[in-house]
Amino acid sequence: MQRIWEIAQAHRQMPGALLPMLHALQDEFRYVPDEAVAVIASTLNLSRAEVHGVISFYHHFRRHAPGRHVVQICRAEACQSMGAAALEAHAKHMLGCDYHETSADNAVTLEPVYCLGNCACGPSMVVDDEVVGRVDTATFDAYLQELRGTTREAS
Numbered sequence: 001m002q003r004i005w006e007i008a009q010a011h012r013q014m015p016g017a018l019l020p021m022l023h024a025l026q027d028e029f030r031y032v033p034d035e036a037v038a039v040i041a042s043t044l045n046l047s048r049a050e051v052h053g054v055i056s057f058y059h060h061f062r063r064h065a066p067g068r069h070v071v072q073i074c075r076a077e078a079c080q081s082m083g084a085a086a087l088e089a090h091a092k093h094m095l096g097c098d099y100h101e102t103s104a105d106n107a108v109t110l111e112p113v114y115c116l117g118n119c120a121c122g123p124s125m126v127v128d129d130e131v132v133g134r135v136d137t138a139t140f141d142a143y144l145q146e147l148r149g150t151t152r153e154a155s
């Protein structure tokens with residue numbers, strides 16, 4: 001809670017403080033904890049419903065802690081034209097989960113993303129903070145094998 005308060009205080013004077021605050025919270029905790037909603041609401045003089053509304057509007061914000069790693073697959077048009085649909089079907093099959101879910105071994109949370117600015121090299125994905133282009137099923141499997149054998153360093 002202390003860290004949530006500190007982040008809220010550090011961002012309260014910014015113009016349009018809500019979004020920077022949510023980004024900072026997610027950067028810190030890898031998701032926006034439920035406990036933060038009341039703190040944000042009181043800091044910015046908003047209702048909890050307003051804060052919840054913004055968190056749920058933006059798919060970027062997570063409501064729950066993700067797995068050890070996060071893989072985001074681009075679903076935007078350029079990547080779709082290069083085979084992203086087959087890639088995402090393969091990813092869901094290999095992970096045994098859908099978007100916004102985590103594999104049973106807690107290794108990977110799968111998320112959709114809509115354009116990474118890497119359109120010329122589609123299909124694209126992000127593995128934690130690394131943008132990867134021209135991803136086929138073999139590339140995905142190689143990353144997955146690595147991710148399942150490693151743990152994310154504590155941040």
Ligand code: FES
Nearest residue numbers: 074079116118119
């Ligand atoms: S459409 Fe996928 S990176 Fe732009």
